[in-house]
Amino acid sequence: MSTPQTSTSQTARSTLTRARVLASAVALADREGVGALTMRSLARELGIEAMSLYHHVASKEDLLDGVTDLVVQEIQAAVAGIEPAPEDTPPSDWKHALRRRILTARSVLLRHPWAPAVLETRTGFSPHVVRYHDALVALLRRGGLSYDLVHHAMHALGSRALGFSQELFDPSGPGGDPAPTADDEALLARMADEAPHIVAMLAEVAHEDPESTLGWCDDQTEFEFGLDLILDGLERLAQREAR
Amino acid sequence: MSTPQTSTSQTARSTLTRARVLASAVALADREGVGALTMRSLARELGIEAMSLYHHVASKEDLLDGVTDLVVQEIQAAVAGIEPAPEDTPPSDWKHALRRRILTARSVLLRHPWAPAVLETRTGFSPHVVRYHDALVALLRRGGLSYDLVHHAMHALGSRALGFSQELFDPSGPGGDPAPTADDEALLARMADEAPHIVAMLAEVAHEDPESTLGWCDDQTEFEFGLDLILDGLERLAQREAR
DNA sequence: GGGCCTACCTTACGGCGTAAGGCTTACAGC
């Protein structure tokens, strides 16, 4: 053992680490949804027994914390790849910089459709989640907004800051799978009695915009609409604050 | 047994119905959180066995569907109590009417702190949820907005239409219980390294607004801020549309 | 070499949703 290199027994080829456990968990959730992410299934994926996982994560909650943090880390990496740090962006550009960051975050989440649902159940302060939001705060501050307005802005954005917004009644479950179920028309017909205005609205919107996502609404378009609504409102408040 | 009155054996006093099951489930969730709402615990509450519940609900999913629908029904009742139907409100008042409806919905949800988390997991079309949204659509339509703008508006509001918005990292878990945990300062100190801007913001905001909820942010104020931001933006778009 | 630590495994517990089937009671038609 004169050489200080890391040991080399038969387990060295695939020593388990927390990072490997978390990466495997993300892969499994991507492939089969969070519902299929159990301690036993994750262990099977890694070729070990369920209880061995507890040497690398404290509990299932801790596992989910780590998994969401990993996804947000991926978001941060994507954001860092496309634009300079907040300190180096022109202050006047805060709205477009913020918008770009958020849409980039969204593009990452689209690769992990289960992540929003898990994120919403996390109450702790995952390191990368905090860092991500800290960068947003820095961006807005450099844009000249008061801390008070920045604070309101963060609350107004809510989960939109990370690139998603929960849609009530979305026929595709939280597991992703946006397949348009083809019986949408039957559903609308059944709803016609108790929701005539919604049905009329959907009929007209679908007619005016036939190339949107089949039958149901185009998430990306709607997300951007809501995001811009908020950003424009914030910009107006910022301008009023500045003068 | 000559009298045709409803029978009188020992079980007649408290015949179970779906409505009674759902009401009990809401009460139990209010008291002990959704986590404590299991088929067995609910049966215990009703003095029956778990499997007997399946004569009134198809599954646990169906139970949760019914429970959320009951809460939204409560919202509708509260809304109906404070203001006229959409057909009878002056069209020009749409913004204030919408605001009042939403804040009323929120006041009901504050009595059922577990409800937002459950609502977000429902992907179906609960009757009362649909009816509630239909009334909002009617209100906006009568205000002169195009179906297209109404459609965008509903998506922009998202869960805010029902009176809640998920806050990422909220130290109080989804079970309610907004007790400020008193180690907030320790938490902030730990965060100072990786989130200096957030810490600075919170320090200043807390200083400027000491009478807000202890240590953490005032949900109601922030909710109204975000809501008004969206409503004002919609109003501006509606005015642009009208001319 | 003895003791300790780390990583992994084995076994087992209690709780969950619910499938399958049995028992009792109420009522309709003869």
Place this chain on the structure above:
DNA sequence: GCTGTAAGCCTTACGCCGTAAGGTAGGCCC
């Protein structure tokens, strides 16, 4: 009144889940 049928409730049991408790085998330091 007798009987078939159905509803309402119960009993038992299965296969999941997270995880507590404890065992074992190899590598490290004294």
